[in-house]
Amino acid sequence: MNLESNVEKPSEGEDRTWRQQAYDIVFEADTPAGVLFDVVLLAAIFLSVLVVMLESVESIRLQYGGLLVGAEWFFTILFTLEYGLRIACAPRPLRYVFSFYGVVDLLAILPTYLIALPITSIADTQRLTTIRALRLLRAFRIFKLAHMLTEANALRNAIWAARAKVAVFLSFVVISVVIVGSAMHLIEGGRLDENGQAMPSGFDSIPESMYWAVVTMTTVGYGDVSPVTAVGKALAACMMLLGYCMIIVPTGIVSAEFAQAAQKNKILRVCEHCMAEGHDKDARYCKYCGTML
Known part of the structure:
Protein backbone atom coordinates (compact mmCIF):
# COMPACT_ATOMS: atom_id res chain seq x y z
CA MET A 1 0.00 0.00 0.00
CA ASN A 2 1.45 3.34 -1.07
CA LEU A 3 1.56 6.01 1.58
CA GLU A 4 1.87 9.74 1.03
CA SER A 5 5.50 9.51 2.03
CA ASN A 6 6.12 6.82 -0.66
CA VAL A 7 7.10 4.35 2.07
CA GLU A 8 5.55 0.93 1.55
CA LYS A 9 4.80 -1.67 4.15
CA PRO A 10 7.26 -4.49 3.35
CA SER A 11 5.91 -7.97 2.86
CA GLU A 12 7.33 -10.99 4.63
CA GLY A 13 10.77 -11.84 3.39
CA GLU A 14 11.31 -8.40 1.81
CA ASP A 15 14.27 -6.37 2.94
CA ARG A 16 13.30 -3.51 5.19
CA THR A 17 14.75 -0.06 4.62
CA TRP A 18 16.56 1.83 7.35
CA ARG A 19 13.55 4.16 7.71
CA GLN A 20 11.23 1.24 8.38
CA GLN A 21 13.67 -0.26 10.86
CA ALA A 22 14.12 3.10 12.58
CA TYR A 23 10.35 3.53 12.68
CA ASP A 24 9.97 0.26 14.59
CA ILE A 25 12.58 1.41 17.12
CA VAL A 26 11.45 5.03 17.55
CA PHE A 27 7.68 4.74 17.35
CA GLU A 28 7.05 1.16 18.47
CA ALA A 29 7.59 -0.40 21.88
CA ASP A 30 7.10 -4.11 21.17
CA THR A 31 10.72 -4.90 20.21
CA PRO A 32 13.85 -5.08 22.40
CA ALA A 33 15.41 -2.19 20.48
CA GLY A 34 12.26 -0.12 20.87
CA VAL A 35 12.13 -0.79 24.60
CA LEU A 36 15.79 0.16 24.99
CA PHE A 37 15.24 3.37 23.02
CA ASP A 38 12.30 4.32 25.24
CA VAL A 39 14.22 3.55 28.44
CA VAL A 40 17.19 5.69 27.38
CA LEU A 41 14.89 8.51 26.30
CA LEU A 42 12.98 8.24 29.58
CA ALA A 43 16.20 8.62 31.58
CA ALA A 44 17.28 11.59 29.43
CA ILE A 45 13.96 13.34 30.00
CA PHE A 46 14.16 12.88 33.76
CA LEU A 47 17.74 14.16 33.87
CA SER A 48 16.96 17.16 31.64
CA VAL A 49 14.01 18.16 33.81
CA LEU A 50 16.26 17.78 36.88
CA VAL A 51 18.76 20.16 35.25
CA VAL A 52 16.00 22.73 34.70
CA MET A 53 14.94 22.43 38.34
CA LEU A 54 18.47 22.77 39.69
CA GLU A 55 19.10 25.78 37.48
CA SER A 56 16.22 27.58 39.16
CA VAL A 57 18.04 27.36 42.55
CA GLU A 58 20.25 30.43 42.76
CA SER A 59 22.95 28.94 45.00
CA ILE A 60 23.34 25.90 42.74
CA ARG A 61 23.28 28.04 39.61
CA LEU A 62 26.05 30.30 40.93
CA GLN A 63 28.27 27.36 41.87
CA TYR A 64 27.60 24.97 39.00
CA GLY A 65 26.28 27.32 36.32
CA GLY A 66 28.76 26.22 33.65
CA LEU A 67 28.07 22.54 34.26
CA LEU A 68 24.31 23.10 34.10
CA VAL A 69 24.61 25.04 30.85
CA GLY A 70 26.69 22.26 29.34
CA ALA A 71 24.19 19.63 30.46
CA GLU A 72 21.36 21.73 29.06
CA TRP A 73 22.99 21.92 25.64
CA PHE A 74 23.78 18.19 25.72
CA PHE A 75 20.15 17.27 26.30
CA THR A 76 18.95 19.86 23.79
CA ILE A 77 21.18 18.40 21.06
CA LEU A 78 20.12 14.88 22.06
CA PHE A 79 16.41 15.76 21.81
CA THR A 80 17.08 17.60 18.55
CA LEU A 81 18.56 14.44 17.06
CA GLU A 82 15.58 12.47 18.34
CA TYR A 83 13.17 15.00 16.84
CA GLY A 84 14.96 14.87 13.49
CA LEU A 85 14.99 11.07 13.56
CA ARG A 86 11.25 10.94 14.18
CA ILE A 87 10.64 13.25 11.23
CA ALA A 88 13.01 11.27 9.00
CA CYS A 89 11.47 7.86 9.68
CA ALA A 90 7.81 8.86 9.99
CA PRO A 91 5.80 7.77 6.92
CA ARG A 92 3.94 11.07 7.10
CA PRO A 93 6.38 13.59 8.57
CA LEU A 94 3.95 16.53 8.53
CA ARG A 95 1.35 14.53 10.40
CA TYR A 96 3.89 13.93 13.18
CA VAL A 97 5.19 17.54 13.17
CA PHE A 98 1.72 18.98 13.70
CA SER A 99 0.55 16.29 16.10
CA PHE A 100 0.38 16.90 19.84
CA TYR A 101 3.55 14.94 20.54
CA GLY A 102 5.32 16.63 17.64
CA VAL A 103 4.55 20.08 19.02
CA VAL A 104 5.65 19.01 22.51
CA ASP A 105 8.91 17.63 21.13
CA LEU A 106 9.55 20.93 19.35
CA LEU A 107 8.77 22.98 22.46
CA ALA A 108 11.21 20.80 24.39
CA ILE A 109 14.16 21.98 22.29
CA LEU A 110 13.17 25.36 20.87
CA PRO A 111 13.60 27.56 24.00
CA THR A 112 17.29 26.69 24.40
CA TYR A 113 18.04 27.84 20.87
CA LEU A 114 15.96 30.99 21.33
CA ILE A 115 17.82 31.83 24.56
CA ALA A 116 21.13 31.64 22.66
CA LEU A 117 19.99 34.28 20.17
CA PRO A 118 21.21 37.82 20.94
CA ILE A 119 18.41 40.16 21.97
CA THR A 120 19.38 43.79 21.52
CA SER A 121 16.10 45.52 20.85
CA ILE A 122 14.85 45.49 24.44
CA ALA A 123 16.22 46.54 27.80
CA ASP A 124 18.34 44.18 29.88
CA THR A 125 15.60 43.65 32.44
CA GLN A 126 13.12 42.77 29.73
CA ARG A 127 15.70 40.42 28.22
CA LEU A 128 16.12 38.61 31.54
CA THR A 129 12.35 38.33 31.88
CA THR A 130 12.09 36.88 28.39
CA ILE A 131 14.84 34.36 29.05
CA ARG A 132 13.18 33.22 32.27
CA ALA A 133 9.89 32.78 30.42
CA LEU A 134 11.62 30.73 27.73
CA ARG A 135 13.28 28.58 30.39
CA LEU A 136 9.87 27.72 31.77
CA LEU A 137 8.92 26.28 28.39
CA ARG A 138 11.60 23.63 28.85
CA ALA A 139 9.30 22.01 31.39
CA PHE A 140 7.39 20.72 28.36
CA ARG A 141 9.97 17.96 28.29
CA ILE A 142 8.08 16.24 31.07
CA PHE A 143 5.18 15.73 28.66
CA LYS A 144 7.49 13.73 26.40
CA LEU A 145 7.11 10.99 29.00
CA ALA A 146 3.77 10.22 27.38
CA HIS A 147 5.71 8.55 24.57
CA MET A 148 6.83 5.85 26.98
CA LEU A 149 3.89 5.55 29.38
CA THR A 150 1.77 2.65 28.18
CA GLU A 151 -1.10 3.39 30.54
CA ALA A 152 -1.32 7.03 29.49
CA ASN A 153 -3.51 6.17 26.54
CA ALA A 154 -5.71 3.92 28.67
CA LEU A 155 -6.17 6.70 31.22
CA ARG A 156 -6.94 9.21 28.49
CA ASN A 157 -9.51 6.86 26.96
CA ALA A 158 -11.07 6.22 30.36
CA ILE A 159 -11.46 9.94 31.05
CA TRP A 160 -12.91 10.50 27.59
CA MET A 246 -17.88 14.30 46.58
CA ILE A 247 -14.12 13.86 46.37
CA ILE A 248 -14.46 10.12 45.71
CA VAL A 249 -17.03 10.49 42.91
CA PRO A 250 -14.72 11.37 39.99
CA THR A 251 -12.20 8.80 41.20
CA GLY A 252 -14.84 6.09 41.11
CA ILE A 253 -16.12 7.15 37.69
CA VAL A 254 -12.69 7.17 36.05
CA SER A 255 -11.61 3.99 37.85
CA ALA A 256 -14.64 2.10 36.53
CA GLU A 257 -13.89 3.18 32.97
CA PHE A 258 -10.20 2.43 33.45
CA ALA A 259 -11.00 -1.09 34.67
CA GLN A 260 -13.14 -1.71 31.59
CA ALA A 261 -10.41 -0.41 29.32
CA ALA A 262 -7.83 -2.62 31.02
CA GLN A 263 -9.88 -5.71 30.17
CA LYS A 264 -9.32 -5.08 26.48
CA ASN A 265 -6.10 -6.60 25.23
CA LYS A 266 -4.22 -3.81 23.46
CA ILE A 267 -0.81 -3.54 21.83
CA LEU A 268 1.56 -0.62 21.47
CA ARG A 269 1.82 -0.78 17.67
CA VAL A 270 1.35 2.55 15.94
CA CYS A 271 -0.38 2.79 12.57
CA GLU A 272 2.05 4.13 9.98
CA HIS A 273 -0.75 5.87 8.08
CA CYS A 274 -2.72 7.76 10.74
CA MET A 275 -0.33 7.39 13.75
CA ALA A 276 -3.15 5.93 15.87
CA GLU A 277 -2.46 3.59 18.81
CA GLY A 278 -4.45 1.16 20.96
CA HIS A 279 -5.16 -1.63 18.49
CA ASP A 280 -6.35 -5.08 19.50
CA LYS A 281 -3.69 -7.72 19.92
CA ASP A 282 -4.94 -9.81 17.00
CA ALA A 283 -5.59 -6.82 14.72
CA ARG A 284 -4.04 -6.93 11.27
CA TYR A 285 -5.46 -3.62 10.07
CA CYS A 286 -5.86 -0.23 11.70
CA LYS A 287 -9.40 0.19 13.01
CA TYR A 288 -9.27 3.92 12.26
CA CYS A 289 -8.00 4.05 8.66
CA GLY A 290 -7.77 0.43 7.50
CA THR A 291 -4.03 0.39 6.84
CA MET A 292 -2.25 -2.93 7.36
CA LEU A 293 -0.34 -2.98 10.66
Missing part, protein backbone atom coordinates in the same frame (compact mmCIF):
# COMPACT_ATOMS: atom_id res chain seq x y z
CA ALA A 161 -15.37 7.62 28.00
CA ALA A 162 -16.49 9.06 31.35
CA ARG A 163 -16.78 12.63 30.05
CA ALA A 164 -20.58 12.73 30.31
CA LYS A 165 -20.58 11.52 33.93
CA VAL A 166 -17.74 13.88 34.84
CA ALA A 167 -19.63 16.78 33.23
CA VAL A 168 -22.69 15.98 35.36
CA PHE A 169 -20.51 15.83 38.46
CA LEU A 170 -18.86 19.18 37.67
CA SER A 171 -22.25 20.73 37.02
CA PHE A 172 -23.42 19.61 40.45
CA VAL A 173 -20.26 21.05 42.02
CA VAL A 174 -20.74 24.40 40.28
CA ILE A 175 -24.41 24.58 41.31
CA SER A 176 -23.49 23.72 44.91
CA VAL A 177 -20.76 26.38 44.97
CA VAL A 178 -23.12 29.04 43.62
CA ILE A 179 -25.90 28.19 46.08
CA VAL A 180 -23.66 27.91 49.14
CA GLY A 181 -21.68 31.00 48.14
CA SER A 182 -24.85 33.05 47.80
CA ALA A 183 -26.11 31.75 51.13
CA MET A 184 -22.86 32.58 52.91
CA HIS A 185 -22.88 36.07 51.41
CA LEU A 186 -26.37 36.54 52.82
CA ILE A 187 -25.47 35.11 56.24
CA GLU A 188 -21.97 36.48 56.81
CA GLY A 189 -21.74 39.44 54.46
CA GLY A 190 -24.03 41.81 56.30
CA ARG A 191 -22.35 41.90 59.72
CA LEU A 192 -21.98 45.28 61.40
CA ASP A 193 -19.60 46.48 64.11
CA GLU A 194 -20.56 48.33 67.30
CA ASN A 195 -20.77 51.62 65.40
CA GLY A 196 -23.09 50.20 62.78
CA GLN A 197 -20.39 50.06 60.11
CA ALA A 198 -20.05 47.10 57.74
CA MET A 199 -17.34 44.67 58.86
CA PRO A 200 -15.07 43.04 56.27
CA SER A 201 -15.66 39.32 56.56
CA GLY A 202 -14.42 37.79 53.32
CA PHE A 203 -18.02 37.20 52.28
CA ASP A 204 -18.60 40.74 51.03
CA SER A 205 -19.62 39.56 47.57
CA ILE A 206 -20.97 36.39 46.02
CA PRO A 207 -17.75 35.71 44.03
CA GLU A 208 -15.68 35.98 47.23
CA SER A 209 -18.12 33.65 48.96
CA MET A 210 -17.91 31.22 46.04
CA TYR A 211 -14.13 31.23 46.41
CA TRP A 212 -14.56 30.16 50.04
CA ALA A 213 -17.03 27.46 48.96
CA VAL A 214 -14.57 26.04 46.42
CA VAL A 215 -11.73 26.03 48.96
CA THR A 216 -13.96 24.34 51.53
CA MET A 217 -15.47 21.74 49.19
CA THR A 218 -12.05 20.70 47.90
CA THR A 219 -10.91 20.23 51.54
CA VAL A 220 -8.02 22.66 50.99
CA GLY A 221 -9.09 25.04 53.75
CA TYR A 222 -6.65 27.97 53.52
CA GLY A 223 -8.24 29.55 56.59
CA ASP A 224 -8.04 33.08 55.18
CA VAL A 225 -11.85 33.30 55.18
CA SER A 226 -14.07 31.64 57.78
CA PRO A 227 -17.60 32.15 59.13
CA VAL A 228 -18.23 33.41 62.65
CA THR A 229 -21.99 33.10 63.04
CA ALA A 230 -23.65 29.90 64.21
CA VAL A 231 -25.65 29.53 61.01
CA GLY A 232 -22.56 30.16 58.91
CA LYS A 233 -20.55 27.56 60.80
CA ALA A 234 -23.35 25.03 60.42
CA LEU A 235 -23.47 25.64 56.66
CA ALA A 236 -19.67 25.40 56.52
CA ALA A 237 -19.78 22.04 58.31
CA CYS A 238 -22.28 20.75 55.75
CA MET A 239 -20.05 22.00 52.95
CA MET A 240 -17.04 20.20 54.43
CA LEU A 241 -18.93 16.92 54.73
CA LEU A 242 -20.23 17.34 51.19
CA GLY A 243 -16.65 17.87 50.02
CA TYR A 244 -15.50 14.63 51.63
CA CYS A 245 -18.39 12.76 50.02
